[in-house]
Amino acid sequence: EPEVTQTPSHQVTQMGQEVILRCVPISNHLYFYWYRQILGQKVEFLVSFYNNEISEKSEIFDDQFSVERPDGSNFTLKIRSTKLEDSAMYFCASSGEGIGYTFGSGTRLTVV
Amino acid sequence: AQSVTQLDSQVPVFEEAPVELRCNYSSSVSVYLFWYVQYPNQGLQLLLKYLSGSTLVKGINGFEAEFNKSQTSFHLRKPSVHISDTAEYFCAVSDRARRDKIIFGKGTRLHILP
Numbered sequence: 001e002p003e004v005t006q007t008p009s010h011q012v013t014q015m016g017q018e019v020i021l022r023c024v025p026i027s028n029h030l031y032f033y034w035y036r037q038i039l040g041q042k043v044e045f046l047v048s049f050y051n052n053e054i055s056e057k058s059e060i061f062d063d064q065f066s067v068e069r070p071d072g073s074n075f076t077l078k079i080r081s082t083k084l085e086d087s088a089m090y091f092c093a094s095s096g097e098g099i100g101y102t103f104g105s106g107t108r109l110t111v112v
Numbered sequence: 113a114q115s116v117t118q119l120d121s122q123v124p125v126f127e128e129a130p131v132e133l134r135c136n137y138s139s140s141v142s143v144y145l146f147w148y149v150q151y152p153n154q155g156l157q158l159l160l161k162y163l164s165g166s167t168l169v170k171g172i173n174g175f176e177a178e179f180n181k182s183q184t185s186f187h188l189r190k191p192s193v194h195i196s197d198t199a200e201y202f203c204a205v206s207d208r209a210r211r212d213k214i215i216f217g218k219g220t221r222l223h224i225l226p
Contacts, residue, residue, distance in 0.1 A: 031211045033213065033214075035216075041218075042202075042216055042217065042218040042219060043156070043202060043216040043219075044216075045213045045214070045215065048211070048212045048213050050211065050212075055211075055212050056212040056213055091155060091156060093214075095211060099144055099161065099163050100146075100158060100161060101146070101158075101206075101214050102158070103148070103155050103156040103157075104155055105154060105155035106155045
């Protein structure tokens with residue numbers, strides 16, 4: 001079964017550093033998403049991306065965040081200057097012609 | 113805008129007993145409904161989804177859910193749980209007309225007692 005692949009599975013970074021989280025969505029999917037889950041809390045929407053542009057973003061997705069689809073297969077989330085409160089599990093998801101959202105296994109980001 | 117309420121943050125249940133995890137939603141538009149499961153230290157896996165048609169939806173691992181439009185509910189059930197069902201369960205909705213996001217409830221932790 002096709003999968004959404006996220007790398008790395010765990011990243012530790014120092015406060016103030018830039019971090020890039022990587023995702024490879026399912027190959028024929030057209031819609032891409034990032035979500036985050038702070039430990040013990042709900043899964044929160046960050047941003048959706050379609051046709052090479054952001055289609056919607058939440059209030060969490062401020063100027064410190066950006067997304068990019070640099071080639072035909074990768075979808076990245078960049079956090080420019082990480083804060084302690086950015087520590088969370090970040091999930092990438094993709095969606096195709098059918099109705100459904102396939103999630104990756106997540107990247108656990110720890111900001112120290 | 114849509115929202116999802118999962119009233120029970122934790123549900124303890126004995127092994128082989130039935131379980132129901134409750135989900136209510138609020139939306140001004142028609143929605144699709146989903147249940148996802150998150151096993152410890154893993155990602156989100158789709159259990160089942162309601163798109164249209166029969167209000168009783170069957171999913172993986174013996175789970176099923178029933179869509180009730182009048183009560184705006186989509187409760188998840190399993191007739192007999194196993195230790196392996198220990199996980200966090202998330203109810204979610206998305207706008208039928210848009211593909212911009214899926215909104216999750218806060219989750220219900222299913223704790224199976226031996």
